[in-house]
Ligand code: SF4
């Protein structure tokens with residue numbers, strides 16, 4: 376596997392969801408920014424309504440698919 | 451303590467394994483985990499070693515990389531070689547062998563092949579390179595398809611005309627049905643795919659209980675999730691129930707994500723049929739772009755060879771994907787076929803059963819493997835009782851079959 380793989384599992388080409396803690400939301404651009412395991416990421420929030428900073432999103436392929444429990448990332 | 455740690459507690463895992471052992475009786479139970487992510491967890495955490503020997507986990511077809519047939523990959527490689535094309539795909543796909551090489555080989559030969567983490571990255575590349583044609587080679591189940599759909603909707607809304615999608619998205623229900631209809635395999639229950647269910651919900655699996663009388667438990671991806679799912683299936687059988695249950699309630703809603711489903715139906719329609727590696731053609735098992743998005747459809751815009759290519763004779767990915775053979779029962783496992791030199795797709799993606807077994811499982815199960823190979827109780831298809839590796843060179847070559 377490539378060195379970029381998360382936890383040796385395919386993070387984008389496979390069936391994984393990764394938990395992101397939202398740091399800020401750009402509503403007009405429909406984008407949330409945050410961190411996944413310390414790395415800065417940006418995801419589309421087209422499929423989740425009313426996203427706010429501090430919550431946890433479960434993301435796949437650059438898109439948030441579901442809200443996660445805060446505990447999902449150990450917060 | 452991290453949340454995940456609670457789901458990896460070794461003492462709790464052993465206790466659950468003991469309960470499963472106590473409640474499963476003497477009969478042999480075969481439970482299929484549909485999703486490649488589960489396969490990965492099972493091998494990584496040695497879950498099979500915690501289960502009694504009469505509870506067998508069968509690895510299903512749920513790795514999106516593993517099910518791409520060689521001919522489709524050859525089509526993608528041909529598009530990557532077209533002048534002026536920037537070809538984008540997820541990283542795993544770059545190493546999958548086509549009939550004459552991989553996308554990595556195409557890149558080495560001069561094609562502009564780039565790894566992306568999201569189709570939205572491909573859209574950005576298209577915006578930055580208006581004079582180039584950017585192709586995104588889309589793979590994945592219902593978890594991944596919404597990001598492709600959103601990307602196309604954005605491209606259309608923003609008037610971007612140099613992005614094209616080569617669509618290989620597949621759907622999970624038809625292959626499950628094909629497996630249930632397969633006479634080779636008798637299963638007693640399913641661990642349902644947690645992340646696909648985030649999008650589709652749990653109701654689409656009701657046909658498994660209603661038509662086939664097999665329990666389904668949608669489970670998460672931590673070791674205790676999987677063990678609890680196995681326990682829930684055994685309990686259902688024990689109590690004479692047959693239901694779709696949701697163990698992964700902390701993420702999966704029973705109705706899935708309705709917005710994602712709406713986006714999927716706006717952008718995609720079902721193909722009449724699609725070839726799955728190892729499973730053959732399955733009707734209505736994959737997605738193609740709606741006519742409204744035809745201008746973005748790489749298969750319509752580029753000319754693709756469309757040649758079906760059969761797997762090398764030695765490759766037994768089909769049997770592995772159907773759960774009929776364990777990875778190590780393939781005659782080239784760990785010899786001619788390794789993650790460094792994969793012959794079949796199941797060895798490429800870390801979620802493929804063969805790669806997962808190679809990376810995590812082969813030592814812990816070595817004794818059982820030796821026992822089975824020595825006794826010849828399981829046919830590995832070579833019919834001569836040879837251990838892995840006794841394969842002629844020509845059996846390692848792919849076989850062009852016919853024009854599609
Ligand atoms: S999962 Fe991500 S990092 Fe790993 S190979 Fe695929 S694209 Fe690359």
Ligand code: SF4
Pocket residue numbers: 764765766767768770777780781782783784787788792793794795796797798804
């Ligand atoms: S060992 Fe290789 S050829 Fe055999 S089933 Fe696995 S991936 Fe396919």
